[in-house]
Amino acid sequence: MKQKLFDKFAELFGSSEGAHFYFAPGRVNLIGEHTDYNGGHVFPCALTMGTYAAARKRDDRKMHFYSMNLDTFGVVETSLDDMTNKPEYNWANYPFGVVWAFAEKGHPIDSGFDMVIWGNIPNGAGLSSSASLEVLTGVILTDLFGITDLTMTDLALIGQYSENNFNGCNCGIMDQFASANGKKDNAIFLDTNTLKFEYAPIKLDDAKIIITNSKVKHSLVDSAYNDRRQECTDALAALKTKLDINSLGDLTPEEFEANKDLIKDPIQLKRAKHAVYENQRTIDAVAALKAGDITKFGQLMNQSHISLRDDYEVSCEEIDILVDLAWAIPGVIGSRITGGGFGGCTVSIVKNDSVDTFIDSIGKTYKEKVGHEAEFYTVDIGAGASRLD
Numbered sequence: 001m002k003q004k005l006f007d008k009f010a011e012l013f014g015s016s017e018g019a020h021f022y023f024a025p026g027r028v029n030l031i032g033e034h035t036d037y038n039g040g041h042v043f044p045c046a047l048t049m050g051t052y053a054a055a056r057k058r059d060d061r062k063m064h065f066y067s068m069n070l071d072t073f074g075v076v077e078t079s080l081d082d083m084t085n086k087p088e089y090n091w092a093n094y095p096f097g098v099v100w101a102f103a104e105k106g107h108p109i110d111s112g113f114d115m116v117i118w119g120n121i122p123n124g125a126g127l128s129s130s131a132s133l134e135v136l137t138g139v140i141l142t143d144l145f146g147i148t149d150l151t152m153t154d155l156a157l158i159g160q161y162s163e164n165n166f167n168g169c170n171c172g173i174m175d176q177f178a179s180a181n182g183k184k185d186n187a188i189f190l191d192t193n194t195l196k197f198e199y200a201p202i203k204l205d206d207a208k209i210i211i212t213n214s215k216v217k218h219s220l221v222d223s224a225y226n227d228r229r230q231e232c233t234d235a236l237a238a239l240k241t242k243l244d245i246n247s248l249g250d251l252t253p254e255e256f257e258a259n260k261d262l263i264k265d266p267i268q269l270k271r272a273k274h275a276v277y278e279n280q281r282t283i284d285a286v287a288a289l290k291a292g293d294i295t296k297f298g299q300l301m302n303q304s305h306i307s308l309r310d311d312y313e314v315s316c317e318e319i320d321i322l323v324d325l326a327w328a329i330p331g332v333i334g335s336r337i338t339g340g341g342f343g344g345c346t347v348s349i350v351k352n353d354s355v356d357t358f359i360d361s362i363g364k365t366y367k368e369k370v371g372h373e374a375e376f377y378t379v380d381i382g383a384g385a386s387r388l389d
């Protein structure tokens, strides 16, 4: 991959001398969905799929971005003297937004740079290609400009800040955090309230984690996401009229049940219920995993799906078909929607003996029912973002 990127870099920018090679992963979340902006827990892991870059500093104030996946956009040129999001920059608004966020957070860069990227995260699949691009840009900026006082968590926060304020999606911290702090063969048990985290080794001797890509992405995903977030904020405000809490993640299910009547709006009530119970499920799932009880982990994944489908309403027909088919296969320990929702992927834990049946039978029936093929990836848990050379 490095050679291809560097050849392209040389073709576009004269030579690749002095350029460096970087990588940031995508992520899959095992459990803890739509809890990260509610002060709850999440349990994602970084993938070995991600975004690669070759990058080099320039002497002037221009930035050049080129994607080998989206080459029809050609080289996108932006400038440090006009740091505004422009629709024609398209995908390059993600790396550009990180440059803007560095300046906003007190780390302005003093010259431009050239950057060529190529990624193998399927586009629009909900496996965090944009977070990976943000964290990748953060790593590149700290490396090229000698910024030494930012941790990987800081880079995740800056990536999230840019996505919230430059690119208009009010996402939580999970995706950027996983891309920045991923660890090979480990998932990350993160408390999004404190950003304290611990690694949990994922050693499944007789099972595999399989991602199934529905290859659908429904429109208005960002606005539906922002609506969910607002509904949770409103539910929290209703609870705060009586309770001294900072987030829905502060409540146990029992405390929630005792106080839920404060939330008058039925939609807000369902959203808050999901956030509170999902947080508890995530805590319980990690405890089950540590205790070696993968069956319980799988049951909690299934409950997570039901809650995301019925109370949070972020699933869709195609994803429900995938999950229902998975649940019907003996040897499937758990299966659920993963990521923001409204399409994208499911994540399933499948016994080794059942993997072939899982892929063949779901693949066939999904195609019959939906009209196009699903894609399957066996999860390989990789490390967080870094410079590779």
Ligand code: GLA
Pocket: 029, 032, 033, 034, 035, 036, 037, 171, 172, 173, 174, 175, 339, 340, 341
């Ligand atoms: C998207 C967001 C994350 C998180 C998930 C849902 O991936 O970027 O912050 O909220 O949805 O869990």
